[in-house]
Structure formats: C-alpha cells, structure tokens
Amino acid sequence: MGSYADEEVLLPNSVLGKAQLLLAAFESGAGRLRLSELSRRSGVPKASAYRLAQELVRWGLLDRHGETYELGIRLFHLGQRVPASAVLRTVARPLMADLFTRTRAAVHLAVLDAAHVLFLEKIAGEANVLTHSYVGGRLPASCTATGQMLLALAPDRPERVAALVDAGLPVLTARSVTDPRVLERRLSTAARQGYALEVEGVRAGYASLAVPVALGPTRYAALSVTAPVAQVSVERCLAALKATAESIERGVAQKTAYDAERAERAERVRKAAAVS
Incomplete structure (x- = not known):
C-alpha cells in the first residue's frame, strides 16, 4: 500500500x-x-x-x-475526540458487541479514506482476531467488503474508481479483484442489493459481508462481519447485520440531534448572560 x-x-x-x-x-x-x-x-x-x-x-x-x-x-x-467518529463509535460499539454475540464473527465498522477503508471500530473474540484489521488500520477499498460497499454508494464513484484503476488495483490474495470490469460489476451489484460479499479477497479462507450505515444524505460508514468462509453467507448473516446497521443509524441521529439541541441551549444562555 x-x-x-x-x-x-x-x-x-x-x-x-x-x-x-x-x-x-x-x-x-x-x-x-x-x-x-x-x-x-x-x-x-x-x-x-x-x-x-x-x-x-x-x-x-x-x-x-x-x-x-x-x-x-x-x-x-486525540483520535477518540474527533466529533464525528466519536459519536459513531460510542453508539456503534455496544450494538456491534451484540452482533458479535449473535454471529461469533469479527465485526468491523469502517469509512472510506481515499483509496482505502479506515477501521473505526472492531469487535472480535480470541478465536477470530484477524491480524489484517485493527482499529485505526487501513486496507485497500477494492479488496474489502466494506470498501466495495462504500465505493458503490460514493457520490463521486466514477472518479474514485478511475483513480483506483489508474493507480493499479492492489492484490492481497489470489482472489483479490484486479479487473476493473469485475470491480465495476461488483459495485453495481452492491449498490442494487444493499450489501457486498467478499470471499477470500483479503485473507485466504475468510469471507466478509458488509452493509451501509447511513450518516446523512450522501455520507456512509460500512458495517461488516468477517469469519471463515463456511460461516459467512447472506442467509445466515444479512438480517442481523442490517438490523444492527439500522440501530446504529437511529442512535447516531438521536445523539446528533441531542448534542445540537444542547449546544443551541448553551448558546442561548451565553447570549442572555452577555446581555444582562
């Protein structure tokens, strides 16, 4: 990278x-x-x-x-105090822990960072701690389920994909996406279906399923589960994954509205004190 x-x-x-x-x-x-x-x-x-x-x-x-x-x-x-990620992580972490308990798969929360995904949070047990991912770490967006989901929904998707292709699609395993046409098909499918499935594109023997977490009209994070291939499927994981993503969306919206209202009240009090 x-x-x-x-x-x-x-x-x-x-x-x-x-x-x-x-x-x-x-x-x-x-x-x-x-x-x-x-x-x-x-x-x-x-x-x-x-x-x-x-x-x-x-x-x-x-x-x-x-x-x-x-x-x-x-x-x-310092990273813990970045407002956007701090709110998202505070809301997401307990919900991700519940998802891990239900699926026994490593759970990741990620956002796009140029040509990569940046992992904001991860919940995993001792048996499935993956060395390829860690909080604050990055992986090529084209190789990961979270990256493909986020690229699929990016408002500047054509420009992002063109930049990826120009730089050369990275290879992590023999099954990493290296053909631009295959990548575009996968992104179109992810955008249409609302989820992205990656099999052995990051690590041999492992698969990931990712769904979007809407943070605004055009802002998204992605939530995923990662486990050995036999344990990850749409039938087995998608419903729980989507339910968790929706709970995170509601929690972030409520927390953001509460913080904005509290800041507005504080500003009114400050102005009133200044006048008196």
Whole structure:
C-alpha cells in the first residue's frame, strides 16, 4: 500500500507537511520503524526525519524504543475526540458487541479514506482476531467488503474508481479483484442489493459481508462481519447485520440531534448572560 508520500497531497517543504509524512509512514500497518525505514517510506531526508522524529517524540505523537519509533499514545487519545467518529463509535460499539454475540464473527465498522477503508471500530473474540484489521488500520477499498460497499454508494464513484484503476488495483490474495470490469460489476451489484460479499479477497479462507450505515444524505460508514468462509453467507448473516446497521443509524441521529439541541441551549444562555 502506498502512503501519503506517494499521493502528493502534502507540502513537503513545510515542517508540518514533513511531520505528517512521517506519521503517514506507519499507515501500511508497520508497528515499529527504524529511522532509515521511516525516511524511506515518508520520502523525508534522513537528517530531517531524525530531527522531526525527536520533536514528535517530545510531543507524544511518536514513541522511541531504542533504534525504532512507533506511533505515540497521544495520537490515540486525540483520535477518540474527533466529533464525528466519536459519536459513531460510542453508539456503534455496544450494538456491534451484540452482533458479535449473535454471529461469533469479527465485526468491523469502517469509512472510506481515499483509496482505502479506515477501521473505526472492531469487535472480535480470541478465536477470530484477524491480524489484517485493527482499529485505526487501513486496507485497500477494492479488496474489502466494506470498501466495495462504500465505493458503490460514493457520490463521486466514477472518479474514485478511475483513480483506483489508474493507480493499479492492489492484490492481497489470489482472489483479490484486479479487473476493473469485475470491480465495476461488483459495485453495481452492491449498490442494487444493499450489501457486498467478499470471499477470500483479503485473507485466504475468510469471507466478509458488509452493509451501509447511513450518516446523512450522501455520507456512509460500512458495517461488516468477517469469519471463515463456511460461516459467512447472506442467509445466515444479512438480517442481523442490517438490523444492527439500522440501530446504529437511529442512535447516531438521536445523539446528533441531542448534542445540537444542547449546544443551541448553551448558546442561548451565553447570549442572555452577555446581555444582562
């Protein structure tokens, strides 16, 4: 998988841009990186990478262990406070736990992040903890059920798919989608049926079924279950998956309305106090 260094979306001449490139070097799933690897993956010269890494360590955004660096715990704490994802995760987590209890399959909640899906939440038991997915991790959207579901409903779907094809569809297994025509057929089917089924596209022997979670007129997350192929089917999992997605949608709508009303009341009180 590429990093933001490959996408030319940052300003490599700015200190902030280079710092973001260093943090983005971990997006492929690497836990710890030596300075030379950090420099290579980010595209930041080694001397600059060292100086910035030391600064990021002081800020708590990176941790240093001997000759290696890893993402700092402060990033996790900051991520928990992003309003949109915080509300979604707060509502979704107990419902996902119930779904796991019913299906005994790993349950994922994901959103689109450029050419990838970003996992916001995951519930899994010891027997089905998948190393390919973790909270805050990313996987190619074209390979995953969540990614295909989200691509199918994206308002800019043609542009997104064209960008994916131009970059080259990634291969995780022998059954990953590599033909643009096959991908387009799968997206059309997912949009029509309201679910996406992926079999061994991410990991041999495993399948995933995903449905959308509507967060607004054109904003979606995706909810999925992942387990050995024999345990994942439309007949077995779809009804429970859809019911959970609908409960998350209602919960997010109620929580968002409550928070907006509370903020409006607080603003009225502030204005009244200012007048008096």
